[in-house]
Amino acid sequence: MKTITALLLGLGLLGCAQAETGVSDERILLGQSVPLSGPLAENGVQYSKGIRLYLDQVNQKGGINGRKIELVTLDDAYTPARAEENTRQLIEDKQVFALLGYAGTGSTLAALPLAEKSHTPFIAPYTGAESLRGKVSPVLFHLRASYDDEMRKIVEHQATLGIKDIAIVYQDDNFGKAGLKGFEKAMADFKLKPLATLAVAPGNLAESAAASAQTLARLRPASVILATAGKVSTAVIGETIKHGVRPQFIGISAISAAQLVGDLKTDAAGIVIAQVVPSPWSSKYRVVRQYREALGGKPEDAHYASLEGYIAGRVMVEGLRRAGKNLTRSGLISALEGMQHLDLGDFIVDYRNGRHVGSSFIDLSMIRGNGQFVQ
Numbered sequence: 001m002k003t004i005t006a007l008l009l010g011l012g013l014l015g016c017a018q019a020e021t022g023v024s025d026e027r028i029l030l031g032q033s034v035p036l037s038g039p040l041a042e043n044g045v046q047y048s049k050g051i052r053l054y055l056d057q058v059n060q061k062g063g064i065n066g067r068k069i070e071l072v073t074l075d076d077a078y079t080p081a082r083a084e085e086n087t088r089q090l091i092e093d094k095q096v097f098a099l100l101g102y103a104g105t106g107s108t109l110a111a112l113p114l115a116e117k118s119h120t121p122f123i124a125p126y127t128g129a130e131s132l133r134g135k136v137s138p139v140l141f142h143l144r145a146s147y148d149d150e151m152r153k154i155v156e157h158q159a160t161l162g163i164k165d166i167a168i169v170y171q172d173d174n175f176g177k178a179g180l181k182g183f184e185k186a187m188a189d190f191k192l193k194p195l196a197t198l199a200v201a202p203g204n205l206a207e208s209a210a211a212s213a214q215t216l217a218r219l220r221p222a223s224v225i226l227a228t229a230g231k232v233s234t235a236v237i238g239e240t241i242k243h244g245v246r247p248q249f250i251g252i253s254a255i256s257a258a259q260l261v262g263d264l265k266t267d268a269a270g271i272v273i274a275q276v277v278p279s280p281w282s283s284k285y286r287v288v289r290q291y292r293e294a295l296g297g298k299p300e301d302a303h304y305a306s307l308e309g310y311i312a313g314r315v316m317v318e319g320l321r322r323a324g325k326n327l328t329r330s331g332l333i334s335a336l337e338g339m340q341h342l343d344l345g346d347f348i349v350d351y352r353n354g355r356h357v358g359s360s361f362i363d364l365s366m367i368r369g370n371g372q373f374v375q
Helices: 002-011 013-018 041-060 080-093 105-118 147-160 174-189 202-219 230-242 257-268 286-294 304-323 329-337
Strands: 027-034 068-075 098-100 166-171 196-200 223-227 248-251 272-275 363-367
Touching (some): 027 041, 027 105, 041 068, 041 230, 041 257, 041 286, 041 304, 068 080, 080 098, 080 105, 147 248, 147 272, 147 363, 166 174, 166 202, 174 196, 174 223, 196 202, 196 230, 202 230, 223 230, 230 257, 257 363, 286 304, 304 329
Parallel strands (some): 027 068, 166 196, 248 272
Antiparallel strands (some): 272 363
């Protein structure tokens, strides 16, 4: 028996039989699918950067229980079919322990069935779609507040100011339609009716953005709510301004503030954006000060999506720590479900009572003429 055991250990077979998928004595393997290319790449690139920023800090200090965390990131170009194939590759071929930091409603919807089938924990996707929250998935843990919550905050703000002529432009995909539903609920709650509901197709961006802009120029709403992201947002705003009209543009968090400033320059001034994390330039929050320190004191590298990724990385690492040295997928899920009122530095994450949505934080920010933000 001793001879057989020694032989198995020498071949590494005994350890492999007992190890959890994606976990060895030296590393924990995580998987991610995000848009790193295409018109909606800005948020995916920055979200992934923020996650890696924190994981690198942890690895430099020895990792978790002696294990370094390795993140395999694949580009899905914001295409659900590619995200599904990436997820299949990550789970079946790469044998990752968990999925972390996907970006996009369609991508998350495409990946979730594969995660559920394999019981792979799925942490902090960059989406606030209610369709992913109505029925709690046993493996899916959200970090950010929902698009419904964001839209309610936006519409409440407009109603408080007495603004009633409100139009919405939404991206004609799963993400945009999720934002539209939240908008419609909020408008009904405040007994308001939209002046116009306009769809923009990312695959036919120039033509559909121009058509929406023409309608907005004709109707002249006081404010335009944008359930759009990346270059879809800048196309709609840019085309509308060309007509000589300038309503108050208000976007939900996925709009990508950095891309607005980069593409629109001074025309971005005055745009209001709902945010699900604090301002990455604020010194008010400890988590922001820690994030800025991790950036090496480079304020030009700060980004809302990057900060959200940094926080997502911290939630992931805290879950791994609480799951213990004998790491299992079930243990990680239990550890996350037991995470109650976790203070990450004036930013609270709470999964108590079966809730798989960690944060309800929402704030409104406005872009200044110099490209900075005011809360």
